[in-house]
Structure formats: C-alpha cells, structure tokens
Amino acid sequence: MQNTEKKQWGVLARDCAIEAGKLIKRMLEEPLEVMYKSSASDLVTSVDRAVEKFVINTVLGAYPDHGILGEEGLFTDDISGMDTIWVIDPIDGTTNFVHQKLNYCVSIAVYHKGEAQVGVVYDPTREELFYAEKGNGAFLNDEPLPKPRQMVMEELLLASSVIWNRRAMKSGLAANIQDLALRSRGMRVLGVAALELAYVAAGRLDAYISLSLNAWDYGAGKLLVEEAGGTITRLDGKEIPFGEKSSILAGNPHIYPKVLELLGTKRV
Template sequence: MNEEHNASVVGGKSFTAVAINCASKAGEWIKTKLGNYNQLQSKYSSQDLVTEVDKGSERLIRNLIATHFPHHSFLGEEGVEPGPDASVKALEEARNAEYLWIVDPIDGTTNFVHGFPFFCISIALAHHGEVIVGVVYDPMRNELFVAEKGKGAYVHGRKMGVASEERLRESLVATGLPPDQQAALPLNLRGINQLAPKVRNLRIAGSAALHMAYVAAGRLSGFWEIGLNSWDMAAGSLLIQESGGTVTDMNGEPYSLAVRNVTASNGRIHDELLTALKEAETSAE
C-alpha cells in the first residue's frame, strides 16, 4: 500500500502519513538507545517499568503530531499516572474529543530493558471515540503495520489477512502477564491454565500491540489479556478488524476504547476462545 496516497486527509494533511512518520522516527531513535538507557523506574508494580526512553519517545511523537494537528487531543501512556484507576480516568477525560491520538511510545518496555527484541510503537487516532487509523511499528524488524478504517490493513505494503484456523486446537494463541499482580495477573493465569491444553500452543512475548498486529497478519490465531489500556490496544484493534478478524471484550461485546479485558481472533475461533475463557472465570467484571 502507498500509505500516503490512501490516507485519511483533512485540510490536505494525511493522518496516516503523520502516524507513520511519528512511529518511524520514534522507532529509529529507540533503536539507538537499546542497552543504553540511564534511568529505570517502576510504576504500578515492579513489573511495570518505565525509562527515560519511553518518555523521550512519547515527547517526540507528541511534538510531531502537534506540529501538524495542534488542536487534536493526545493520550499517551507516560502522561498518565500509574495504575488502572488513573488509566480509566484519563480515558474518560479524553475520549469525547473530536480527534484523539492514543499512543504507547514503547509497548514492551520490559523487553526493551532486557534487550529482548519484541517491542513496538503503537499509534492510533480516534474520531469521536472510533479508531480510524492504527499504526504499529516494530523497529527491530523494521515491520510497519498500518490500517485505516474501511481501507484494509497492510504490512510491508501487502494487504494482511487473518489466519485460517477453524478450531482452537489448531491455533497458536498469545496472551500476556499483566503487571497488576493482585487482580489482573491471577485472572489471566486462570485463562492460561484453561487454554494451554486446548490450543496448539501458547505464546507470551510481552507486547500486546505486537501480539494484536500478529493476529492481523495471520501469525497468531488469537490473543487475550486482562487489564490492558487503550494505548495497548487501539491501533491493534483496527489492524485486526481491517484484516477480517474480531475484537471484543470477554463478554463478546464489540471493542471500544473503554475495553480493558480483550479477546481478539481470526473470527473463526472467537466463540470457542470466549467460551474457554468464560469457563476459566477470567472476567474481572
């Protein structure tokens, strides 16, 4: 796909081209900092990490977006206080904006800190609460996943499609290990215990946004996780939907920015995946 010519445009400016430019520039800068960060801090828990590179990446993206769209709203992970309550409040305050950029400057910070090459930049744009642009960029593999509402999703310029598996037992499925060890982690572990014997195999690689991009690209058949935030999922949700997949909460309700417990799949295994998670009593609601 020629992203610039297929982009959503307002006032002659392409939303998608700006998102791609931001993700690419942030990704190249992050690569120069791999193994070279100076400050490592814990946020909500000892598993919830942040470095000055996360903050610098978000600042770079915010400034670039403001140059092109100074009146748009911005919701970035590093601008929100730690913890699920603060995340919910920040989204509530921003979600009614006409245009809202939703950014995770490094999704997979723990991987970045350890030099494990599975992390990405996730940038989404919502219009009146509906995601219309989604970009996930993996700087270590130079893979750019791009979606526009109603126009499909692409990687390496090729249109993506979800996996063809019809049954859970044939499927490669991913999940995460939430940093919230009191509530979200135990619930997600129940799901792992329930799903592991029922799928071909499980993967836990440490980046929800990249896992969702892999569902869109047909590399995974499904993904679920408890306790995520809008910046983890917004771009990935559009990638999957535009690739022919399904994204819901764990009750099967359609994805919205407020969803925190997500189930995503190629669509074909979705009901079976939801049923297994329900049997595991993973719902936090």
C-alpha cells in the same frame, strides 16, 4: 471528517512511528535510565518519555487542535471535548526493551469521535510496520495482510499472560485458559500487547487474551485486527469502550466463538 484527512493522519502516524524507531535506536547507544512506576515490574525509561514527547510535538505541530492520550501522560490538556485523539504507546513492552532490547514496539492510533481511523504498530528491531486504515484494510510494510484462515481448535496458537494473574486465578479464568491451551497447538507469551494484536491481525497468532489493557495498549491493534478480518471484543463478548481500560479477546473469526465459549467469562 474527509477521507483525505484520514489519509493524511495515516501518513503522519507512519512517519512518526518510523522516526520514533530511529530515535530509540540512537538512544540505545547510551546507558538506559530505568525507573519504577507502580512496582518493580512496571518500568519506564528515559526513552519512553523522549519518544512520547517527540510524537506529541510532531502531531501538535501539524494538528494543534488534536488531543493526545499517551501512556506517559505528557499531554496534560483536557481531551474530553476534542474530536480527534491520538493514542500513543511510545514503547509497548518496556520490560522486554530493558531486558532484551527486542520484542517491543511503537503504537500510534488516531481516533475521531471515538472511532478508530488509523492504527500503526511498528517493530523497530525487525523493521516491520503494521498499518490499518478504517474501511481500507490492514497492511504489513505496504503488503495487504492475508485473510483469516479456516481452522479448528487443535491448530490454535494462543497468546496470553493471564494464567498467573491473581484476579484470573481467583475467578477461575486462569484455569479456563490453561484448559484452552491444552486443547490448542500451543501457547506463547510475548509480553507486548500491541505487537501480539498485530500478530493476530497477520495470522501469526490465532487468539490473544488479556484481562486488563489500557487504551494505548490496544488502540492501534484493535483496528489492525478488525481491518484484517479478525474479531476483537472484551472477554464478555461486548464492544470495547473507547479510551477505557478493558479486557481483550482478539482472534481469528473462525475460532473466536469457540474460544469465547471455553473461557466461561461470565464469572470475570
């Protein structure tokens, strides 16, 4: 892989995200078609599918030998033997999208041989485009993201929705997160993992915790956090495996070790 290839992937990923945002806004002018997937809290809309189809067609038009790993599963070829995989969440935060028409985003990442090379998280309602390129930093609307600030536990702004997860409650993780929240400045629940990871990268949040995310949820955000100087691992502190469902702990590197210690994740 040449550096020029990575640059080209980044240009296409950003263009796709911005055009996807325009498509979303156009489709919002008509009534939403909302469907259930696995439950009443697991939603998909006609917009999710239209956006994923648009990104797939655009990517394959430029790179017909690349693979796609998307939330809606519209790319059906076997990607196991492909070197370059585009990881797409057409609308992360679909429940927010349906109920609020904000606090959602488009997430696009490019992985080559299992390594993230490009990550884009685009918030159409705020017109904020977070972009990372492996080895070249992380940006918000072309401005470099600030380096992580020095901080102590009392200044921590945490994001997580794990406290009402049944598995987390049974294991004791939910109680540990509640204790962590009591030690911190506050806790937020945005309900959109890709954007929450982008906010960790930008310093708007200091830590984000999830018990289980799909590859398309963290695909772009993982690289954003890393390139901004943050730390992102599984809840046990181990590396996140490519393409697999995983727990996530992302945070400011100055507070990450303490958060990991307080979570007591060996039981999870």
